[in-house]
Amino acid sequence: MSADNVIEIRNLSKAYRDFWGRKKVQAVNSLTLDVKRGEVFGLLGPNGSGKTTTLKMLLGLLFPTAGSISVLGRPAHDVEKNEKIGYLPEESYLYRFLNADETLDFYGRLFNISKSERRKRRDFLINEVGLQHARRRQLKEYSKGMTRRIGLAQALINDPELVLLDEPTSGLDPIGSNDMKVLIRKLKSQGKTVVMCSHLLADVQDVCDRIAILYAGELKVLGGVHELLETQDETRILSSSLSDAAIADVKAVLARHGAECKDVSHPTATLEDLFLRTVKESRDRPGRRIVTETPPGSSQAS
């Protein structure tokens, strides 16, 4: 295994079979890919494409039908590799009768972390995921977003080298989703490797360095996000606002160089940006309202 690679998958196949051993579904078919140390890697694909199956084979929850997996230099079924892995499942499968403190303490004990260190990490992570106010409540009383947060905290209790996130932003509101992305970037900046599965392509695009797109269990696309999305035969120039005359001049210059100006418009922010900005401003200045249309029954807009 190359020292640069955290995960090496070679010709990995997985077929689900029925009770009689007859093949039901070929979930993954001859998958080969590497995940490099320190990168954020995205596994994409529609439902049933095999991305979660692949993740679960990495964790030893499922056994491959064929092929091999090496995670941190060890085979997937070797439990000792888990010392350096953090895993956030698609649904946070935690013990619902425990509270946040007990949950993190329990998972910390599974890593043989000392009591004082567990307490320190527990306090830090609960603070990090914003659950200080609910740390003594049983998880069964948590909302889905809160459950995802405590799920993330348990995934990080061992300060892992490799973090596997299955639909990390699923169930989170845009603020939580943004926090998650900030955290993923932070993990990357700490030199950790992150592998995530997601349906939310915008999230993946925001945080991933490399992606693999699976379809029907087969690898269709593999590469850096930037390289894959970059359109080589077009150029975009972003400037401050121009007058109509200036735009005409620019078009003339482009024509002189044999290029065609395809679109001139004001760039739009993403809805996520608008939402986050609105929430931030509402927190800072309660009572202020920003509207572009007059609401029905209202005489003025502020």
Add this chain to the structure above:
Amino acid sequence: MFREVLPFDILGGFTLWLMTTASLVGVILGIALLVSLVLHGGAFLGNFSRGTREVLVDLVDVSPRRIGAIMQVTIKESVRRKALLVFVVFVIVFMFANWFLGGDDELSSAKPYISTVLMALNWMIIPVALLLSCWGLPADIKDRSLHTVVTKPVRRSEVLLGRMLGYCAVSLVMLAAMGAVGYVWIIRSVPELARDQLIGRVPQYGTLKYLGDDGVVGIGKNVGDMWEYRSFVSGGTKSCGVYTFEKIDTEAIRAAGVMRLEYKWEAFRTYKGDIETPVRFRIYLINPDTELTVRISTRDFEIQEFAVGSEDTVIDIPIAGISPRPGADGEFYVTAAGADLASVGGQFDPQHLNLVDDLIADGKLIVRAYCVDNMQHIGMARHDLFIRLPDRPFMVSYAKSVLNTALMVILIVVLGTTASCFLKGPVATILTFGLIILGQGLREMMDDLLKQFYDKESPGILGGGPLESAYRLLHQMNQQSELPENLGTQFIENADQGIMHTVGLTRNFFPNFNHFDTREFLANGFDIPFDASVLAALAVTASFVLPCYVIGYLSLRFRELEVK
């Protein structure tokens, strides 16, 4: 007390366990080798040895801290799922139990009170242990909370051990609490008249052989009783029951100052006459070395035909301080408080007769019992006569009884958790419950059948094996009729042989739950013998822990938790 009380053969049991476990390991390794051959072809041997090494490491190299964490979560889970409510139910039951135990019989006997507590303990704790252990792991897998655990550096063996220990801890704490409540209830509820029954009698049993009418060793008489527990000796003949006691604790007897004999024989009358006239018998103590023979009491002992079984009878024989007295029949008797001794032979100085020194030789003593009345019979069994060593407190016996129940609970948890590693909750419950039923009821029946089957001197199983029985049923043949000789019946007989051999091989996979049952001892005022009961229960539980651990681990290890 009608159960055969034999010390548990620890060496024999261990040998049997070793053989059974070795067979099981052999089967598992054979299957593993075959699977490796199918999956890996030519490289099967390398993969097999690597897999075996990994399995061994997983089984042995476990982390107490991780096991402790899983155990703690298991306890919390059980507590928060309100498993401890069973204790509250138990307490409520005993708050009103006296309403149902106020009859005349209960005024003079402690037995119903003790039986009620032990029965309630079993009925409450068995379902708790069964349901907790059979449903916990499947629920954990179904909720997928186990998935998060096994993605940590946790071996499946640690999950299994943590779960087993957690369920054991919850069940045992509840059992201890219920046991304490039960004890207090017995002490407070048993009527004044029956208080003296709250003891732990310590019997020392001998072996029994019968002498026939001519005084030669025989097998005792069958008086036509369906129950063959007792054999009978005839009155007015040389027929008698000869009990030989060995390894008598002479120091305990010396310290107590008396040797206490307790008997519980049955009279059988061939002529009735006056129904209230008892059948008489005599008891002699014999030194096996010097043959010094001493008759206990100048009077004959009496036994009522229809009163037998209701009360035990105790004879206290003082070991010293006895004084000589000439008898009316010319024999020389010695008397003492509570009992009379009569010399009928041997050389000794009656002035200085000492029971321990003169009659017990190297811890060995022979007791002979004769029926006096012509044509009448007395039925004797091995456990009908025993030397009663100094009694133990009831609390000690009760604690041993609860200990046996605790060992049973541990076994149920171990079996249930193991079954839940490869079965869903309801099926695991049915399987474990089936093992309990088989182990309680059918195990003894299987043992009896196999004894008949394998015993060379026995004519075989009456009515044949299962197929022959079915054949007889269909052809309306009784059990004694000879089967017609043809190819079909030959096949049936051979197939029955095969079935019985299979039963013989597999019976050891069914734990004998009868070893945990102490009600007979405790309710009848006996101390629970460590070697015959507690040790046996301990051995049964211990013998299943390791195989179940291995089977449960292998089931979890090779199970795809996330399989669709």
